Amino acid sequence: xxxxxxxxxxxxxxxxAKTFWSKxxxxxxxxxxxxxxxxxxxxxxxxxxxxxxxxxxKGFTKNEIPVGGQTTExxxxxxxxxxxxxxxxxKKVREAGGTIFSEPEEIQGWMYxxxxxxxxxxxxxxxQMDFSKMPQE
Amino acid sequence: xxxxxxxxxxxxxxSKExxxKLGFEFKQKFTDEKCGxxxxxxxxxxxxxxxxxxxxxxxxxxSDATKATEVIVALEVENREKVDELFNKAIEAGATKNTExxxxxxxxxxxxxxxxxxxxxxxxxxxxAMNQS
Numbered sequence: 210x211x212x213x214x215x216x217x218x219x220x221x222x223x224x225x226a227k228t229f230w231s232k233x234x235x236x237x238x239x240x241x242x243x244x245x246x247x248x249x250x251x252x253x254x255x256x257x258x259x260x261x262x263x264x265x266x267k268g269f270t271k272n273e274i275p276v277g278g279q280t281t282e283x284x285x286x287x288x289x290x291x292x293x294x295x296x297x298x299x300k301k302v303r304e305a306g307g308t309i310f311s312e313p314e315e316i317q318g319w320m321y322x323x324x325x326x327x328x329x330x331x332x333x334x335x336x337q338m339d340f341s342k343m344p345q346e
Numbered sequence: 347x348x349x350x351x352x353x354x355x356x357x358x359x360x361s362k363e364x365x366x367k368l369g370f371e372f373k374q375k376f377t378d379e380k381c382g383x384x385x386x387x388x389x390x391x392x393x394x395x396x397x398x399x400x401x402x403x404x405x406x407x408x409s410d411a412t413k414a415t416e417v418i419v420a421l422e423v424e425n426r427e428k429v430d431e432l433f434n435k436a437i438e439a440g441a442t443k444n445t446e447x448x449x450x451x452x453x454x455x456x457x458x459x460x461x462x463x464x465x466x467x468x469x470x471x472x473x474x475a476m477n478q479s
Contacts, residue, residue: 211432214390216351217418217467252349256390259420269457270465271445272415280409282416282464284352284400286393310405324403331416332404 216258216285219266219274220329223247226260229328232305233298251287258285278330285333292321298335299323319343351419352393354400354408355462358382361394364461367439368432392419411463418457420467426454432468433458441466452476 220226227237227247238257241248245262263274275282289295295313302309302325311324311334319342324334355361362372362382373391376383382394397408409416423429433456437443444457444465455469 211387211421211423213422214351214387214392215420215422215467217420219416256349266415266418269418269445269467270415272465273413275409275414275416279407280414281404281406282354282409282411282414284404286350286352288348288350324405332406334403 214256216256217266217269218258218260218329218331219263220260221263222328223260223262225328229305229307233301251285278326278332281332283331285331287333287335289335289337292337295321295323295335295337299325317344348391350391350393351417352395352400352403353419353462353464354397355382355394356397357461358394358396361461364439364441365394368435386421411465412459413463415463415465418465418467420469423468423470426470429454429456429468429470436460436466436468 223245230237230249236250238248238250241257241259245265247260249258249260250256251258261269267274289298292313299309299313306328308326309323310326310332311322313321313323315321319339320336322334322336324332326332358379358381365384366372370384370386373383373385376391376393380396380399384392384394386392401408421432423432436458441458441460444459448455452472452475453469455467457465457467459465
């Protein structure tokens with residue numbers, strides 16, 4: 210039924226957001242890029258995150274944007290293959306000006322991850338998951 | 347590299363019922379009393395997490411989505427009819443209309459707010475027409 214899932218996020222400065230994500234190693238689909246938007250490609254399944262300038266975003270939702278990352282409506286989880294990738298991403302986030310709110314650590318015995326906030330306060334976590342160790346009910 | 351979208355919900359059972367009425371299925375292996383793993387677009391997942399559980403990951407208060415919107419989750423469907431179909435199902439299941447439909451040359455979309463106020467967009471994009479312009 211649904212072909213693809215897209216995410217739209219507001220950003221204060223599209224140029225700065227592009228620089229931030231580029232430093233983390235992500236690329237952009239220029240076909241969907243513009244003055245007030247950029248299309249961030251995440252993952253292997255062409256999961257697209259459209260970053261919109263705040264005013265453009267508000268035009269879509271007719272709603273306010275949560276102030277300054279004080280509250281959170283959504284969390285994105287990026288699954289990676291190794292613990293090293295988690296550590297590496299945390300390092301890159303710091304260098305690019307993001308904030309680590311959860312240091313890399315083992316979670317529930319079968320995950321290893323960290324949590325970070327991007328330049329606009331949107332929250333992400335980077336996780337390595339070992340489903341073979343996942344507790345069975 | 348997989349990506350999961352996690353959204354907080356007040357009442358997981360009601361939310362699961364809501365999205366089931368829209369035609370979505372849940373992956374049972376990752377669904378329990380705290381979390382519903384909804385399959386979207388073949389192999390992407392939207393995780394519906396009860397609010398307290400959600401907060402353990404974000405270490406932040408949850409926004410009141412009816413008052414401020416941080417994200418639009420957008421569902422691309424195959425044609426205009428399917429946009430209306432999914433949108434109408436959502437309204438019947440208790441969603442609120444968010445904005446007027448957007449009708450443009452290559453795009454057609456309808457937006458709704460789910461039971462928790464999260465904004466969803468259902469859209470059709472005619473890529474062939476877009477490429478010709």
